[in-house]
Amino acid sequence: MPRRKVSIIGAGNVGATAAYYIAEKVIADIVMVDVAEGTTKAKALDFLHAGPMRGYDVSIQGTSDFSAIADSDVAVITAGLPRKPGMDRMDLLRVNAEIVKSAAKRIAHYAPNATVIVVSNPLDQMCHVAFRTTGFAVHRVMGMAGILDSTRFRYFVATELGCALTDVHAMVLGGHGDQMVPLPRFTTVAGIPVTRLLDRAVIDRIVDRTRQGGAEIVAHLKTGSAYYAPAASVAEMVEAIVTDRKTLAPCAAFLRGEYGIENLFMGVPVLLGKNGIERIVELDLDEAETAQLRSSADAVKKGVDELNTFFTTR
Ligand code: NAD
Numbered sequence: 001m002p003r004r005k006v007s008i009i010g011a012g013n014v015g016a017t018a019a020y021y022i023a024e025k026v027i028a029d030i031v032m033v034d035v036a037e038g039t040t041k042a043k044a045l046d047f048l049h050a051g052p053m054r055g056y057d058v059s060i061q062g063t064s065d066f067s068a069i070a071d072s073d074v075a076v077i078t079a080g081l082p083r084k085p086g087m088d089r090m091d092l093l094r095v096n097a098e099i100v101k102s103a104a105k106r107i108a109h110y111a112p113n114a115t116v117i118v119v120s121n122p123l124d125q126m127c128h129v130a131f132r133t134t135g136f137a138v139h140r141v142m143g144m145a146g147i148l149d150s151t152r153f154r155y156f157v158a159t160e161l162g163c164a165l166t167d168v169h170a171m172v173l174g175g176h177g178d179q180m181v182p183l184p185r186f187t188t189v190a191g192i193p194v195t196r197l198l199d200r201a202v203i204d205r206i207v208d209r210t211r212q213g214g215a216e217i218v219a220h221l222k223t224g225s226a227y228y229a230p231a232a233s234v235a236e237m238v239e240a241i242v243t244d245r246k247t248l249a250p251c252a253a254f255l256r257g258e259y260g261i262e263n264l265f266m267g268v269p270v271l272l273g274k275n276g277i278e279r280i281v282e283l284d285l286d287e288a289e290t291a292q293l294r295s296s297a298d299a300v301k302k303g304v305d306e307l308n309t310f311f312t313t314r
């Protein structure tokens with residue numbers, strides 16, 4: 001089998017941990033690119049030193065030279081700055097949009113056949129920046145959020161029921177953030193809808209905790225945000241694409257009329273395989289679910305409009 005290659009732009013907490021999960025499962029050769037060259041080289045070497053014990057023989061490179069990403073099958077964008085004191089949301093948006101734009105330009109130049117997974121926040125806006133800057137086809141640019149939100153939902157359901165984590169499958173749609181749309185009707189335990197196993201009040205509490213999942217971790221960490229589960233979510237998407245596994249999972253996809261939404265990246269169920277997003281699955285949502293998705297789309301649209309006020313992406 002030809003060796004597969006994944007590049008991770010931004011080898012910080014999420015990027016480097018994703019590299020770790022990808023190496024551990026021997027999914028692909030890895031290139032980590034970061035402006036912090038020394039740290040990135042050191043992380044790559046450190047990973048390689050663990051290889052003989054952990055049994056992975058993938059190649060792992062750490063560099064600040066973007067030409068190393070040539071011929072990548074997948075490029076993950078995890079580069080970005082956290083919000084610093086004195087920065088407002090728009091300042092952060094502007095800074096991260098510039099970072100994602102420069103990463104996307106390099107991907108288009110050095111790895112024109114790669115599928116792009118955007119992770120940097122604000123996620124939905126950054127997907128737009130990457131999509132417009134690369135000029136790649138819609139199915140080759142996507143955002144990571146829904147898998148993460150769903151795994152949190154799965155964990156909370158499983159612990160509430162005291163059942164195996166892997167028996168729970170969950171679906172969380174919409175934009176990334178408070179406006180996400182967890183769907184209990186499409187969340188099952190070994191095929192049984194969770195709505196038959198838990199009371200409405202308990203489900204509501206779990207839905208709320210899922211919505212606050214990222215914030216709960218930030219509140220404990222004080223500086224920085226979650227990275228183990230986000231990195232595992234990235235590895236899951238990378239694996240689905242490079243192994244052509246046809247995984248059905250929620251990802252931020254560019255919608256062109258699906259769910260009645262036009263020209264926005266939104267979290268929806270997709271089939272992930274070697275061609276990136278191979279299919280968008282349209283669920284039969286009820287009135288309340290549709291209303292929540294619409295309101296989430298309005299929030300994402302507002303964010304994209306903000307982005308357009310100061311940022312021309314081409
Ligand atoms: P981090 O600060 O640990 O890492 C960011 C890395 O980006 C740093 O190593 C930094 O040197 C690097 N970087 C900055 N500018 C760069 C550039 N121009 N080129 C290459 N590298 C550059 O942050 P983190 O915790 O790893 O989070 C990374 C991003 O992912 C953040 O924007 C965060 O908000 C986002 N995130 C998203 C999700 C999600 O669900 N989509 C989840 C967690 C984190």
